[in-house]
Amino acid sequence: MDGNGRWATNRGWPRLVGHRKGAERVKQIVAAAPDLGIKWLTIYAFSTENWKRSTEEVLGLMAIFARYIQREAERMSREGVRMRFIGDRSKLDPKLQRLMAGIEARTAGFSRLNLTVAINYGGRDELLRATRALAIEVAEGRLEPCDITEAALADRMDTRDIPDPDLVIRTSGETRTSNFLVWQSAYAEYEFTPTLWPDFSPEELATILARFGNRERRFGGVPA
Template sequence: MDGNGRWATKHGLPRAVGHRNGVEAVRRTVRAAIELGIPYLTLYSFSSENWSRPMDEIDDLMGLMKRFIRRDLAELHQAGVKIRVIGERTQVDPELMALIDEAVELTTSNTAITLIIAFNYGARGEIAKAARALAEQVAAGTLKTSEINVDTLGAALDTAGIPDPDLLVRTSGEKRISNFLLWQCAYTEFVFLDAFWPDFGRELLEEAIAIYRARERRFGGRSKQSVM
């Protein structure tokens, strides 16, 4: 979800206004995903590298996350949204972490859609953490080195139990994935849109899905027509 700051600059507004409009785009996109029958939606809300931003901007982003949970949790729960959060808990305000845990626990049995929030997340750190976990099991004698494979490493990632993404959409014209789901995106189709995130919603989501559906997915072998 990229381009909040540039959207604000384009409109002659403070960056904080861009982030607030970005939250509105989140609301539109979640509603659209439910209506379109998308079973999993992952949003990259705050990366582990974002801590290098100015502190006032970080404080604003954390405040927005708190307000989003407090304002939207009941509605998301009623709509059948299951919330899951991936990323590190370190450095996160305890009050915000408690709100996140409450949201996850409340919605754990919902089935309409799984909304995965990548918060304080970085894919390299995730893979390193999974490798450490497997190494600790080997050291403890509960896992053999010969048993370490694609499946065991995948099961040690934050996304264990979640299907790999079919489609990755990045807004604002940036054409890179910026340390996002590096392991999981091995065969993901990428769509890069010029629109800034605050302008995103159902129309642009459907546009990205249409591009995805028109592609042939090969998975290293024979081509397969994309389906949703």
């Protein structure tokens, strides 16, 4: 969800105004997703590299995350949305961690839409944490090195019970993946749009999905 800061700067406003507008756009996309046939939606909210931003912006983002969870909990439950989080929570404020755990527990039984929020997430960091978990199991004698398979590694990742993405969309004109779902997106289709996230509408999402539906996905094979 890239482009919030630029959206605000282009209008002469503080960057946090763009982040608040971006949070409103999340609500619209989440509401539209089920009717577009989407059952699993993952949004990249805060990366492991985003700590490099100013203290004011980071604190402002964390406050926006907390308000979003508090305000959306009831609507998520009402609309059958299950919400969960991926990423390293240990560096997050304890109050925010409690809010995250609370909405995960409250919405755990829903399945109309599975919404995953990546916060303090990085694909390399996730791989590193999963690899360390395997190394500890080997060192403790609970796992043989020959039993380390792709499935074993995937089972130690944050996304162990979430399907790999079919489609990854990046907004704002950037054409890089920026450490997002590095392992899981090996065979995902990609779409890069110049639209800044606060302007990314359900209608544009529908257009992208239509293009995706016309792609031939061979997963390394050849057409039948």
